[in-house]
Amino acid sequence: MTAWVDATASTITSSAPPRRRRFAAAPPLQEPTWAAAAGPRTSAAVKRRMLWERRYRRRLTVTDAVVVLAVTAAASLWHLSTDAPGALEADPWILSRIPLATAATWLLALALSGTRAPGVIAAPQTEYRRVALATGWAFGLLALAFVVFPWEGLRNQVIVALPIGLVALLTSRRLWRRWLVARRRSGLYDSRAIVLGRSVDVAQVVRTLERDDQLGFRVVGTAVEGDAGAVHSIRPDAHSILASPDAVAQAARELGADTIIVASDVSEGAFARRLSWQLEGAATDLVWASRLTDVASPRISLRHIDGLPLVQMRIPTFEGAQHLWKRALDVIVSVVALLAIAVVTPIIALLIRLDSPGPVFFRQRRVGRDGREFDIIKFRTMTETAETELALLIARNEGSGPLFKLRADPRVTTVGAVLRRFSLDELPQFWNVLRGEMSVVGPRPPLPSEVGGYDGHVFRRLYIKPGITGLWQVSGRSDLSWEESVRLDLHYVENWSVLTDLRIIFRTATVMVRPKGAY
Template identity: 50%
Template sequence: MGLAWSRRYRLLLTTSDAAVIALAVTVAFLGRFGLGDAELSVAGVSVQYQVVALIVGLLWFVTIGAFRTRATRMLGVGFAEYRSVVNASLFIFGLLAIAFLIFQVQIARGFFIVALPIGLAALLLERWIWRRWLNHMRNDGHYLSRAIVVGSPAEVAYVVKQIEKKSGAAYSIVGMALPEGDHLALDFAGEPVPLVSSLDHVAEAAHMHGADAVIVAGESSGGGTFIRDLGWALEGSGSELVVASGLTNVAGPRIHFRPVEGLPLMHVELPQFEGGKHLAKRLFDIAVSGAALVFLAPFFAIVAVAIRRDSEGGVFFRQERVGRNGETFPMIKFRSMVQTAEADLKGLLDQNEGSGPLFKLKHDPRITRLGAMLRKYSIDELPQFWNVLMGHMSLVGPRPPLESEVKDYEKHVHRRLYIKPGLTGMWQVNGRSDLSWEESVRLDLYYVENWSLTGDLIILWRTFKVVTNPVGAY
């Protein structure tokens, strides 16, 4: 079969990228010069500004491609595609600015400054629209890469489960290859996954079943030699070789490869909990939370009046939560329960539906009529912008725990407290209260060790989508 869909999709991206860049450069040119002619001096020679605009657009388009923003491995998965588009755009405009300075090109700043933000915003919007379309097609079973998963039964089962859980993984599992004599009953998308080969004949099975990818799950019995030989056997077949790393909590940007005399060394950057990146995060928190509090003030007043009229008690609910490095702080929420909620908790403990140290009850009798609506759309959480502004919390981070929860933490779970808790986070955009305790911990620890400002922006955007279509909110 090959990746015919990938070639078609990349052609669509190439065409739309070219159209967006051409439109951005044209808008910038017309906004600066109108329909009239314009010239500039390049090393003492007059050049039509239309020619310069054309060169800028062509270089921008070529750089977008050179940064592999249309590579198959990026299509519809994670935010690496967006990050590459941003990096490519900033790189070429920075390079052009240096070149214009060196060669004394009298570029019009208005054109240069307008073209970048308009074009970059349009490129990201265009990629987002295409991604939405691609994910819609994948949900219907189209535009997926056919894959065979190779490894021990336990490792194959884990990888297939994770791929099925995340539709954005973009794979359709068409078979599995296990060590000789092993068997495994496994379903994917409601269909049984057939055993198509032993570990000795994976390449032949990939060809026979038209697999676009062979995924090696975990450590094979042959180690690096097995992967090397499999790569050789797949050469020229059109199937790509994918290795599912055992570094489950390490994001791609922290992994770097450095060959030393033929030995491929994998460098894994250790997480940093201080420094410039954290200062930038704090400045971002202050700017956004401050603006949000000003903008939402009228809405807060309306909610406050509604809470007062709905049930007896104060407008706000304050509760001690545990923040960074185990320090406690008073977290503020709009009151969504009856005034006696804390005292009533003891009588409900035997009905707990939460996992781990969490207390959760889908139909909690303490929640008021208005409170149910506030919780459904996370309106009760909005006063926490004040906690963010005060430095107790961050916009994005792990879920803020109670002191009683922290007392029951296993040793490794305390790593959640290495950074500030968040108003939103991985837990909120991946199911909220529907998550198991283990999955919630895994997501929070992954965030603690791999967060980035770009990732925070993606989580904030996904939070907005989750809030408008609430799942697991109770």
């Protein structure tokens, strides 16, 4: 390239001063071709993903517009029918002017807040949070406008349209997400991923992605570091490829993958940059599965100081105002739940007594926060002699670690099996929650014999109150191994929040309808 530039410069400097003359048509100049300077071409897999993302965003846009226009028009009609019945005759445009202004502000806030951005498609919590924030910003501006310009009907938009519209928007987004998950289960609208890293890390990431279908990743290939050319059967339909950036980029095109997941930390910053360069045009996302897997995003922040990126992690605390909010949520939920349970308790009690002799309720010693023991209350699901028969069944234990589980436990009664399947036997534990011995959401309450087998960091499960439900229940319950159960409990102990509790409560309702791992 230098020689070509020097020769061109020499020709220019040695040419005679320009003068007027008639020029014949000159042959076209042959520019030198530089293969490395050509921009990367978008692969078919990337185009496919961009296509379905655009279609999904269009659906969200249309639904948002319908919801916003409907609630703003309803608020305006409510105002005209109750507060200003004669306003329509005085101003025929009032029915359209105020709702359209509200709707335009609202839809603009939803667009500017990135509620339909590609990055939030795989993050439902982020999507819902952005929708709520955008709605808050829109109606904050409208409230300020009402103070400055007290337009007729604007107050009803703020009072009526805000709560109804927010619930309607979140409901529509939830329904669309369920539709998206259903399409992904049938092989559509998913992200085809290649997982790169050490064998043990790759296997863990693949198992996690297969267990959670909300993320929408379908592993189509694996690249195992240090074993180039070896075959690794992470999954029967997964392909094994060479673990170099060049090989990964080529494999992404061949396998139709649009996402590369790096399943191990890499200290060399140049590796990430080089890999992203190689993947230009071949993939849309480069995802880093950091070893900080048990640290939730609210505890992590990224700071830059003079070009030096710093990852800051907040140390968890187990006291303070946040725990008071958790206690307030426990009291409210337990009071409401106990009122509903009081209605169905006589029916369940009658079925239990008719099915087998013995008491309706079952009390058992459990270990709570800071190692304090308490009596847990459940509907009885086993025979009256279940505790004495336990020693005869120990050899048939199907649980892992200190847990005792038996899928076909002969001690479980007929009614008890139904109660266990739908988690109805846990309902009396809301009384333990109201007493302050348990929380609605938390780690599984262990038996004293289980705690006696704890070692090392497992005791951290007792740093907060045990819960009626938790990550262990919405992630598979008895189908989980002991290690997975401990990991989920410790993740919750260190990263819980009130919003996390609300999400787990909502997911628990779904799990009760479609039980998994309950026996």
